[in-house]
Amino acid sequence: xxxxxxxxxxxxxxxxxxxxATTVPAHIFKAYDVRGLYGDEIxxxxxxxxxxxxxxxxxDLGGKPVRELRIGLGRDMRLSAPELAARYREGMTCEGAxxxxxxxxxxxxxxxxxxxxxxxxxxxxTASHNPKTYTGAKLVREGAIALSGDAGIQxxxxxxxxxxxxxxxxxxxxxxxEVEIYDEFRADALKFxxxxxxxxxxxxxxxxxxxxxxxxxxLLERLGLDLITAYWTPDGEFPDHEPNPxxxxxxxxxxxxxxxxxxxxxxxxxxxxxxxxxxxxTGRFVDGDFLTALLAESILDKHPGADILYDVRASRxxxxxxEAAGGRAHVNRVGHAFFKTRxxxxxxxxxxEVSGHYYFRDFYGADSGTIPAxxxxxxxxxxxxxxxxxxxxxxxxxxxxxxxxxxxQDMHAKLTQIEQRYDDARIDHLDGVSVDYDSWxxxxxxxxxxxLMRLCLESLVSREHMERQRDEVLAIIRx
Numbered sequence: 001x002x003x004x005x006x007x008x009x010x011x012x013x014x015x016x017x018x019x020x021a022t023t024v025p026a027h028i029f030k031a032y033d034v035r036g037l038y039g040d041e042i043x044x045x046x047x048x049x050x051x052x053x054x055x056x057x058x059x060d061l062g063g064k065p066v067r068e069l070r071i072g073l074g075r076d077m078r079l080s081a082p083e084l085a086a087r088y089r090e091g092m093t094c095e096g097a098x099x100x101x102x103x104x105x106x107x108x109x110x111x112x113x114x115x116x117x118x119x120x121x122x123x124x125x126t127a128s129h130n131p132k133t134y135t136g137a138k139l140v141r142e143g144a145i146a147l148s149g150d151a152g153i154q155x156x157x158x159x160x161x162x163x164x165x166x167x168x169x170x171x172x173x174x175x176x177x178e179v180e181i182y183d184e185f186r187a188d189a190l191k192f193x194x195x196x197x198x199x200x201x202x203x204x205x206x207x208x209x210x211x212x213x214x215x216x217x218x219l220l221e222r223l224g225l226d227l228i229t230a231y232w233t234p235d236g237e238f239p240d241h242e243p244n245p246x247x248x249x250x251x252x253x254x255x256x257x258x259x260x261x262x263x264x265x266x267x268x269x270x271x272x273x274x275x276x277x278x279x280x281x282t283g284r285f286v287d288g289d290f291l292t293a294l295l296a297e298s299i300l301d302k303h304p305g306a307d308i309l310y311d312v313r314a315s316r317x318x319x320x321x322x323e324a325a326g327g328r329a330h331v332n333r334v335g336h337a338f339f340k341t342r343x344x345x346x347x348x349x350x351x352x353e354v355s356g357h358y359y360f361r362d363f364y365g366a367d368s369g370t371i372p373a374x375x376x377x378x379x380x381x382x383x384x385x386x387x388x389x390x391x392x393x394x395x396x397x398x399x400x401x402x403x404x405x406x407x408x409q410d411m412h413a414k415l416t417q418i419e420q421r422y423d424d425a426r427i428d429h430l431d432g433v434s435v436d437y438d439s440w441x442x443x444x445x446x447x448x449x450x451x452l453m454r455l456c457l458e459s460l461v462s463r464e465h466m467e468r469q470r471d472e473v474l475a476i477i478r479x
Contacts, residue, residue, distance in 0.1 A: 024049060028136070029157040031149040032335060035127055035136030038080045042135050044087040051091020051123065052167075053159040054139055057152055058097075058121040061141050067096035067174065072122030074102045074110035076211055076272045077234035080135050085125040088137065092123070093174040094167050101178045104234070106211040106273035108368045109185050111144040115364025116188070118142070129244035129270040132236055138272075143344060144364045148337035186219050192362070193374045195223055199381040201264040202226040204279075206254045208243035209235040212269035212276075216370050223377065228261055230254070243271030246356065251277065251285060259283040264380065265387055269369050275356040276369040278376065280387035287402070289315035290394045291372070292352030293322075298375045299350040299360075300325040309339060309351030309359070312431045312443045313456035317398045318352070333431040334445065340365045354403070354456070399466040401442075401457040406477045408453040411446045418444060418476055440469050444477070453477055 024046050028036035034050060036042045059066045071092050075085035081104070089099050102113050107124045114122040121141045127134035139147040139156070147153050203225050207213040213232040220227055230253070231240045241250045245268040258266040258279050266279030278286040296308045296318065309332045310318040319329035332342060332351065336359070339351045343365040351359040357367040380387060408414050415433050426436040432445030432454075442457035455473060459466035 024157070024160050026157060026161075029149065029153050032146065032153075032337060033128075033136055033138045034153065034156070035130065035134060037133055038078075038084075038135040042084070044083060047084040047087035047125075047137075048091040048094075049160045049164060050137060050156060051088040052095050052164050053091075053156040054088075054121070054123060054137075055092045055095040055097045056159055057147075057155045058141060060155070061152065062120050064120070065096070067172075069097040069120045069174075070100060070117075071097050072100050072102065072110055072113040072117070072119045073125075074105040074107070074113070074122070075125035076107070076127075077104060077209070077236050078125075078127065078132065078135060078271075079236035081125050081236070084135055088123050088125055089176065093176060094172075095174070096168065096172055097174040099174065099176050101176055102181050103178065104211075104214075105181065106215040106369065107138055108274045108363075108366060108370065109181060109215060110138075111140060111274075111364060111366035112185050112188065113179075113181055114140055114142070115144045115366065116184070124272070126272040128272050129242070129246070129275075131242050132238050144366045145340050145344060146337040148335065151337065182214070182218075185215075188363075189368070189370045189374065190219060190222070192360070192371050193378040197381055198223045198225070198377050200224050200226055201377060201380060202228070202261065203377070204228045204230065204254060204257045204261055204263045204266045205232065206230045206245070206251075206257075206266070206268040207232045207234075207273075208245070208250070208269060208271060209233065209238050209240060210243040210269060210271035211273040212369065215273050216269070216373060219370065219374065223374075225377070228257070228263065230257065238271075243269070245270060245275075245277040248285075251279065255279050255283040255285065265376070267373050270356075273369045274367050275358075276373050277356055278387070280391060282388045284388070284391075286387070286391065287315075287400060288352070288354035288356050289313075289317055289398075289400060290391055291356075291376075292354070292358070293317045293394065294379060294390060295352055295358055295372055295375055296322050296327065296350055297325055298379050300327045303349045306349035307346060309342060309348050311339075311353045312428075312434055312445070313354050313403065313454075314352075315394070315398045315400050315458050316441070316460065317394045331430060336367055339367075397460065399459045399461070399463045401455065401466060401470045404455045404470070404474065405447075405452045406455070406474065407451055408446075408477060409451055411451075411453060414453060414477060415444065415446075418473070421476060440465065442469070442473055444473075 075081040110124040124138040127136040322329035428434040440459040
């Protein structure tokens with residue numbers, strides 16, 4: 001609340017608080033999280049309102065009073081995180097919930113906390129890979145299942161807009177239990193591999209000044225790697241580069257460094273470290289499609305015949321590999337809420353998205369930036385091959401465009417036009433429009449937040465064929 005309002009009588013302050021709640025920017029409530037500019041769009045008062053509303057939404061979802069709820073809380077290294085995490089905590093406890101506060105952690109550690117301690121939900125104060133001016137919150141319910149715009153996040157927004165009313169008296173507030181979870185988390189993560197099987201590989205790691213250093217660093221040291229670290233200390237100023245390895249300019253350093261050091265592998269993490277990205281021994285970025293295939297291979301070796309999820313954008317390399325290895329491949333909608341829910345409901349052992357989110361049944365269905373790093377290090381060691389050698393079977397057969405964005409105003413009309421143009425193909429509407437021919441296929445989806453259409457296309461003929469078909473589809477999208 002503005003300092004100027006502090007001198008008003010209690011009933012006036014309550015009115016001001018109510019008015020502020022109803023003017024929280026609606027656009028900060030995204031498809032998969034709450035996110036906005038610190039100060040301008042999300043400040044301490046907004047955070048407290050989100051905390052209060054989140055506790056009430058969890059109560060509705062779980063069918064129990066707020067005073068019986070146990071909610072996990074974590075925060076990343078952003079400069080605003082201590083202040084805002086404290087206000088999220090105040091919001092949840094003032095509604096009567098018990099908060100289990102893990103302090104500064106990676107997002108997947110918050111998911112682990114919720115799953116391992118059977119909490120009713122959790123809130124991670126983070127803006128993931130966004131620039132330093134951003135803040136936000138990732139919200140999960142019991143079982144570390146993510147809230148989404150369709151299931152929970154918009155309920156938080158509506159509840160705030162309707163007015164949360166005056167805060168209950170302090171005597172009605174819930175409790176706070178501050179916990180240290182790093183050692184337990186790392187012990188559980190290490191169970192996914194045989195540590196003794198990992199060879200002393202030369203590995204360059206780029207933490208992007210995010211949470212990877214303290215979260216994953218001790219595990220990598222435990223494995224006896226020849227480790228070369230860069231930007232390994234958390235720093236919310238991000239003095240070196242933004243913590244978003246999906247942007248080519250943010251991974252150029254790591255690609256050069258792998259080659260310069262003669263390393264076996266490069267690994268980069270995003271800001272809250274729940275996604276990791278790989279550079280092979282030649283300095284080439286490893287596409288998420290092919291990384292999903294490699295991880296599926298590792299999981300199927302440990303869990304023969306398992307169900308594996310992959311998203312609609314992915315290369316056919318994924319289902320081809322899964323089926324050849326005796327598993328069952330299932331295509332899925334894009335988005336962690338959809339992956340986590342389906343994994344919980346159907347028991348899939350692993351799910352991978354081309355954007356770098358990798359989900360594990362034995363990690364409460366949550367996505368992790370730690371487990372993929374461990375599995376790939378183990379796979380390289382057991383196979384005794386270079387990363388580039390493992391990937392050659394994919395690069396020589398599957399020719400992918402990567403995701404290409406185009407501004408489109410009338411999304412529905414454009415999707416209809418695409419379907420009419422390719423009406424001799426197999427058409428699917430699981431997520432956007434998927435057009436499937438024997439020798440090539442593509443998916444087009446619309447953005448949840450921007451007037452963008454996203455294209456992913458693949459050819460099984462040649463790179464030149466992929467480029468011709470890509471340009472043909474783009475011409476329709478952009479006409």
